[in-house]
Amino acid sequence: xxxxxxxxxxxxxxxxxxxxxxxxxxxxxxxxxxxxxxxxxxxxxxxxxxxxxxxxxxxxxxxxxxxxxxxxxxxxxxxxxxxxxxxxxxxxxxxxxxxxxxxxxxxxxxxxxxxxxxxxxxxxxxxxxxxxxxxxxxxxxxxxxxxxxxxxxxxxxxxxxxxxxxxxxxxxxxxxxxxxxxxxxxxxxxxxxxxxxxxxxxxxxxxxxxxxxxxxxxxxxxxxxxxxxxxxxxxxxxxxxxxxxxxxxxxxxxxxxxxxxxxxxxxxxxxxxxxxxxxxxxxxxxxxxxxxxxxxxxxxxxxxxxxxxxxxxxxxxxxxxxxxxxxxxxxxxxxxxxxxxxxxxxxxxxxxxxxxxxxxxxxxxxxxxxxxxxxxxxxxxxxxxxxxxxxxxxxxxxxxxxxxxxxxxxxxxxxxxxxxxxxxxxxxxxxxxxxxxxxxxxxxxxxxxx
Amino acid sequence: xxxxxxxxxxxxxxxxxxxxxxxxxxxxxxxxxxxxxxxxxxxxxxxxxxxxxxxxxxxxxxxxxxxxxxxxxxxxxxxxxxxxxxxxxxxxxxxxxxxxxxxxxxxxxxxxxxxxxxxxxxxxxxxxxxxxxxxxxxxxxxxxxxxxxxxxxxxxxxxxxxxxxxxxxxxxxxxxxxxxxxxxxxxxxxxxxxxxxxxxxxxxxxxxxxxxxxxxxxxxxxxxxxxxxxxxxxxxxxxxxxxxxxxxxxxxxxxxxxxxxxxxxxxxxxxxxxxxxxxxxxxxxxxxxxxxxxxxxxxxxxxxxxxxxxxxxxxxxxxxxxxxxxxxxxxxxxxxxxxxxxxxxxxxxxxxxxxxxxxxxxxxxxxxxxxxxxxxxxxxxxxxxxxxxxxxxxxxxxxxxxxxxxxxxxxxxxxxxxxxxxxxxxxxxxxxxxxxxxxxxxxxxxxxxxxxxxxxxxxxxxxxxxxxxxxxxxxxxxxxxxxxx
Numbered sequence: 034x035x036x037x038x039x040x041x042x043x044x045x046x047x048x049x050x051x052x053x054x055x056x057x058x059x060x061x062x063x064x065x066x067x068x069x070x071x072x073x074x075x076x077x078x079x080x081x082x083x084x085x086x087x088x089x090x091x092x093x094x095x096x097x098x099x100x101x102x103x104x105x106x107x108x109x110x111x112x113x114x115x116x117x118x119x120x121x122x123x124x125x126x127x128x129x130x131x132x133x134x135x136x137x138x139x140x141x142x143x144x145x146x147x148x149x150x151x152x153x154x155x156x157x158x159x160x161x162x163x164x165x166x167x168x169x170x171x172x173x174x175x176x177x178x179x180x181x182x183x184x185x186x187x188x189x190x191x192x193x194x195x196x197x198x199x200x201x202x203x204x205x206x207x208x209x210x211x212x213x214x215x216x217x218x219x220x221x222x223x224x225x226x227x228x229x230x231x232x233x234x235x236x237x238x239x240x241x242x243x244x245x246x247x248x249x250x251x252x253x254x255x256x257x258x259x260x261x262x263x264x265x266x267x268x269x270x271x272x273x274x275x276x277x278x279x280x281x282x283x284x285x286x287x288x289x290x291x292x293x294x295x296x297x298x299x300x301x302x303x304x305x306x307x308x309x310x311x312x313x314x315x316x317x318x319x320x321x322x323x324x325x326x327x328x329x330x331x332x333x334x335x336x337x338x339x340x341x342x343x344x345x346x347x348x349x350x351x352x353x354x355x356x357x358x359x360x361x362x363x364x365x366x367x368x369x370x371x372x373x374x375x376x377x378x379x380x381x382x383x384x385x386x387x388x389x390x391x392x393x394x395x396x397x398x399x400x401x402x403x404x405x406x407x408x409x410x411x412x413x414x415x416x417x418x419x420x421x422x423x424x425x426x427x428x429x430x431x432x433x434x435x436x437x438x439x440x441x442x443x444x445x446x447x448x449x450x451x452x453x454x455x456x457x458x459x460x461x462x463x464x465x466x467x468x469x470x471x472x473x474x475x476x477x478x479x480x481x482x483x
Numbered sequence: 484x485x486x487x488x489x490x491x492x493x494x495x496x497x498x499x500x501x502x503x504x505x506x507x508x509x510x511x512x513x514x515x516x517x518x519x520x521x522x523x524x525x526x527x528x529x530x531x532x533x534x535x536x537x538x539x540x541x542x543x544x545x546x547x548x549x550x551x552x553x554x555x556x557x558x559x560x561x562x563x564x565x566x567x568x569x570x571x572x573x574x575x576x577x578x579x580x581x582x583x584x585x586x587x588x589x590x591x592x593x594x595x596x597x598x599x600x601x602x603x604x605x606x607x608x609x610x611x612x613x614x615x616x617x618x619x620x621x622x623x624x625x626x627x628x629x630x631x632x633x634x635x636x637x638x639x640x641x642x643x644x645x646x647x648x649x650x651x652x653x654x655x656x657x658x659x660x661x662x663x664x665x666x667x668x669x670x671x672x673x674x675x676x677x678x679x680x681x682x683x684x685x686x687x688x689x690x691x692x693x694x695x696x697x698x699x700x701x702x703x704x705x706x707x708x709x710x711x712x713x714x715x716x717x718x719x720x721x722x723x724x725x726x727x728x729x730x731x732x733x734x735x736x737x738x739x740x741x742x743x744x745x746x747x748x749x750x751x752x753x754x755x756x757x758x759x760x761x762x763x764x765x766x767x768x769x770x771x772x773x774x775x776x777x778x779x780x781x782x783x784x785x786x787x788x789x790x791x792x793x794x795x796x797x798x799x800x801x802x803x804x805x806x807x808x809x810x811x812x813x814x815x816x817x818x819x820x821x822x823x824x825x826x827x828x829x830x831x832x833x834x835x836x837x838x839x840x841x842x843x844x845x846x847x848x849x850x851x852x853x854x855x856x857x858x859x860x861x862x863x864x865x866x867x868x869x870x871x872x873x874x875x876x877x878x879x880x881x882x883x884x885x886x887x888x889x890x891x892x893x894x895x896x897x898x899x900x901x902x903x904x905x906x907x908x909x910x911x912x913x914x915x916x917x918x919x920x921x922x923x924x925x926x927x928x929x930x931x932x933x934x935x936x937x938x939x940x941x942x943x944x945x946x947x948x949x950x951x952x953x954x955x956x957x958x959x960x961x962x963x964x965x966x967x968x
């Protein structure tokens with residue numbers, strides 16, 4: 034087996050392997066949620082703690098990541114024997130050696146099953162798993178969390194629980210132990226035998242319903258069950274982990290020693306016009322640029338000058354380094370226009386994504402376009418903590434933020450119901466932290482303003 | 484009108500106003516209001532019946548309607564000729580049948596379904612023949628050959644909050660139409676009772692809207708028929724006012740339920756599900772009793788807490804379903820304000836719809852569309868991107884936009900002028916090619932409605948909670964421990 038875990042990952046692994054309940058594991062950016070999930074599944078099978086384990090992720094990309102990690106740890110031959118991928122065949126990476134099947138018999142024969150949340154509805158209702166590991170990233174409905182939990186319900190345990198509960202119901206004079214007071218769904222599911230570990234991060238996840246609910250699925254589990262938090266990031270260098278820690282209030286997120294001092298390395302010096310912004314020793318650079326926002330579509334926004342500037346920075350970086358580059362923005366329209374400019378510059382290979390799509394990805398260099406710029410200083414949806422946190426925590430070496438610094442430093446994100454008070458946007462805190470402590474704010478050079 | 488006004492319209496349309504009731508849901512409500520509530524909001528999903536034969540026959544008829552059925556249509560024949568007409572259609576449709584069977588087998592294999600039985604080919608051919616016999620005997624006999632057939636068309640009547648997918652409409656020379664609903668899922672005799680009749684009439688209201696712009700205008704309606712195996716059901720026109728009123732009332736009921744209101748539901752004197760102990764009857768009885776006791780405050784507190792959470796979540800999911808229809812409401816409102824031509828220009832400028840496409844080619848289940856730009860240097864971002872769901876609409880003259888021929892699909896590839904859309908199977912792609920090929924195309928955003936499956940875990944946990952936390956004598960239901968077994 035090929036696995037190396039830090040002390041916190043080991044602690045979580047041992048805790049979850051020895052406890053039979055539903056619990057949350059909070060994993061800030063780069064803390065190895067996928068590694069812990071895969072390692073936990075293997076540990077439980079290897080030590081015969083569970084006969085069959087279900088690994089669930091919301092997207093096919095994340096499910097593929099679980100598969101890759103299982104192959105890394107077990108080796109392809111053992112992974113082929115123990116594991117099976119089910120769900121929708123179109124989303125599967127064909128290079129992963131883990132076999133695919135939808136047949137109930139084949140699923141029954143394997144020990145570790147990997148699936149997406151949405152594909153679980155295809156499994157027979159009576160199929161059961163001893164243990165479940167659920168990657169919460171991307172879940173936007175409570176129901177997507179409830180589906181996997183259903184497959185852990187043990188009818189014998191449920192029947193035992195019912196008998197205990199009804200004895201209690203029929204003898205109201207007897208003092209009721211706390212565990213018999215079910216007033217919560219997680220408690221009920223847990224008492225019915227479901228054992229699950231939900232891994233995620235409330236500070237990166239979106240609310241479980243865009244309508245009228247503002248908490249995420251992991252928050253829901255966290256508030257109702259036991260929880261542990263990982264705090265060593267294997268992705269973010271020291272200055273960036275400091276920024277993310279303070280921005281999202283992680284209470285102690287730090288870089289692993291092997292990545293703490295990592296800085297951007299270039300094969301050539303940047304051109305003169307770009308030297309002020311591409312400074313390898315500075316991990317975070319805010320490029321202060323004053324482009325105009327423009328509404329597009331039902332809810333989207335675009336900023337042409339920022340899009341052009343993002344593409345130009347990408348283009349120049351491509352000429353001086355072979356590092357991976359990722360462009361992130363909150364808005365689909367901006368994503369499309371940046372992609373268009375990159376294609377025109379001959380770089381269709383660069384990934385441009387929205388903050389939603391960026392969850393679970395990483396790159397050496399990240400360029401983050403904020404888009405919004407208006408006289409009212411309304412940051413709107415661009416300024417939510419989750420979106421900003423995802424965007425600033427994808428980078429392994431260098432983060433560029435493009436946006437109007439003054440606007441963001443004074444931005445607000447909504448108006449109170451009385452119409453008089455404005456809610457301060459979290460982007461204010463980000464701007465202040467980069468300016469004062471963790472990065473540098475640089476005026477956009479002339480070449481980016483044309 | 485500026486972009487911000489279009490966006491304001493999106494903001495001001497609260498979710499409660501953007502629900503659409505599907506024709507099938509209205510028909511279910513007509514049979515029993517509780518049956519509708521089983522699906523929404525409760526999320527009871529019916530058994531895993533295998534509709535492979537029915538779906539394949541449906542595919543065959545969709546393609547045959549526009550080709551071999553029209554070619555072999557003969558009016559006023561005697562009884563002895565009907566078998567020959569059906570046989571001629573069978574013979575001419577051999578290629579379509581073979582291809583549809585092959586596609587169905589391949590799809591079943593890809594989806595890991597149970598192996599297709601050896602009698603599958605025969606069953607498809609036999610059921611198709613039976614339906615053609617029914618068509619010849621009852622429909623062709625009475626009506627002249629239509630000039631055009633439109634198949635598998637989704638019509639949205641936003642003002643009446645109704646949407647439905649119609650199997651086939653035959654258009655005649657005098658501007659009249661006849662609508663047909665194929666019963667492909669069994670070989671039962673023709674029947675004018677139950678859900679089939681209600682679904683037919685509900686869809687006729689949509690067809691009226693397509694041809695006259697008003698669901699109450701029956702001037703263009705020549706006939707509506709449910710074609711069964713070797714028979715057909717024709718309601719007599721003009722339809723009974725009572726029937727139409729019932730459909731409208733039940734549509735209102737279903738809409739109110741979706742909006743989270745609590746209209747009074749009354750079980751009919753006879754419900755074909757509960758009174759025959761059919762599928763879902765246990766669940767129906769359970770929820771009727773559960774709701775009654777909850778409103779009386781007669782449930783243990785710990786169970787009531789979980790129940791409250793699950794009921795609340797269900798309505799949040801329904802709110803999301805309403806969100807998926809918002810585009811259609813906005814498009815309809817702006818067309819009302821500005822007229823169709825100006826509205827479409829404005830909606831395209833603001834990135835809501837995408838005009839100017841033409842179908843270029845069809846390959847397996849993909850359709851390729853191309854767009855001509857007036858000014859190629861002008862960069863307009865598009866919100867079309869891979870995996871987005873879109874509705875491809877072929878604009879027809881004098882027909883409301885959301886009632887024109889259309890097809891739904893997933894965007895597969897977007898380039899500057901080229902758009903590739905994956906449709907749900909080869910048959911749908913072939914139908915789209917036939918029906919949309921010569922028409923100017925516009926593309927609007929659409930979404931898949933997965934609500935029932937999304938609601939299902941709430942139903943399962945609701946029943947589990949009841950099974951565990953309620954005393955056995957609380958509900959008079961012998962199946963109470965279903966979820967503990």
